[in-house]
Amino acid sequence: ELKVEQNPLFLSMQEGKNYTIYCNYSTTSDRLYWYRQDPGKSLESLFVLLSNGAVKQEGRLMASLDTKARLSTLHITAAVHDLSATYFCAVVASGTYKYIFGTGTRLKVLA
Amino acid sequence: DAGITQSPRHKVTETGTPVTLRCHQTENHRYMYWYRQDPGHGLRLIHYSYGVKDTDKGEVSDGYSVSRSKTEDFLLTLESATSSQTSVYFCAISGQGTKNTEAFFGQGTRLTVV
Numbered sequence: 456e457l458k459v460e461q462n463p464l465f466l467s468m469q470e471g472k473n474y475t476i477y478c479n480y481s482t483t484s485d486r487l488y489w490y491r492q493d494p495g496k497s498l499e500s501l502f503v504l505l506s507n508g509a510v511k512q513e514g515r516l517m518a519s520l521d522t523k524a525r526l527s528t529l530h531i532t533a534a535v536h537d538l539s540a541t542y543f544c545a546v547v548a549s550g551t552y553k554y555i556f557g558t559g560t561r562l563k564v565l566a
Numbered sequence: 567d568a569g570i571t572q573s574p575r576h577k578v579t580e581t582g583t584p585v586t587l588r589c590h591q592t593e594n595h596r597y598m599y600w601y602r603q604d605p606g607h608g609l610r611l612i613h614y615s616y617g618v619k620d621t622d623k624g625e626v627s628d629g630y631s632v633s634r635s636k637t638e639d640f641l642l643t644l645e646s647a648t649s650s651q652t653s654v655y656f657c658a659i660s661g662q663g664t665k666n667t668e669a670f671f672g673q674g675t676r677l678t679v680v
Contacts, residue, residue, distance in 0.1 A: 461608075488668045497656065498609075498671045543608060545669070552597050552616060552660065553624065554669050558608035 457482045457548040461557035468534050469565050476529040476560045478544035486547040487527045488554070489518050491540045498543065502529075534564045569593050570672040572657050578678045585644040587675050589657030591637075598640040599658040599669065600624075600632060602651075609656065615640055647679045 458481040490498040502511040504520035517530045541561045545554045569592030601609040611624030613632040631643045655675045661667030
């Protein structure tokens with residue numbers, strides 16, 4: 456059964472700093488997704504990673520995928536307050552269409 | 567925004583009563599999902615559907631049933647609601663078998679069982 460773990464669960468950081476969120480998963484997958492959720496809102500898609508070595512960037516966020524290590528990272532560069540949210544990774548195990556989510560990382564960027 | 571509508575958006579119900587949540591899509595997507603979101607657990611898959619009348623269990627399916635009689639509608643039923651089913655429920659859809667499509671989410675239904 457596919458398990459997805461994220462760490463850290465909570466992250467409080469100063470504006471301007473860099474940090475990385477990690478997403479590990481337990482079985483073979485070639486599809487990984489990152490989502491953002493603001494309090495009381497739905498989930499918004501950020502990145503779709505479909506192959507080993509895939510790297511996607513949007514603004515201050517960059518996501519990468521290492522399928523051999525079963526690891527994805529979401530790197531935050533020079534954080535700003537507007538990035539405060541909860542970030543989820545989701546993995547689809549090979550041969551299925553089930554999106555299994557990590558527990559989420561709640562990010563708070565302090566001014 | 568993906569055309570996904572959840573109803574109701576909020577509901578308070580009593581323990582032991584049946585409850586049905588509805589997810590309606592206008593995207594003609596093949597796959598539909600029900601998740602619940604609870605603090606400390608992220609999103610957990612309850613059931614999903616891969617076509618009309620085709621459904622399968624997810625991670626936390628006990629106490630829930632689903633039905634999909636047409637492409638656009640996916641219903642989640644709590645046969646006899648319990649307090650442990652108090653949660654926020656999200657419906658999601660994903661594309662027609664294309665691998666590069668992410669799941670798109672509805673706005674959520676906040677269910678309180680008292």
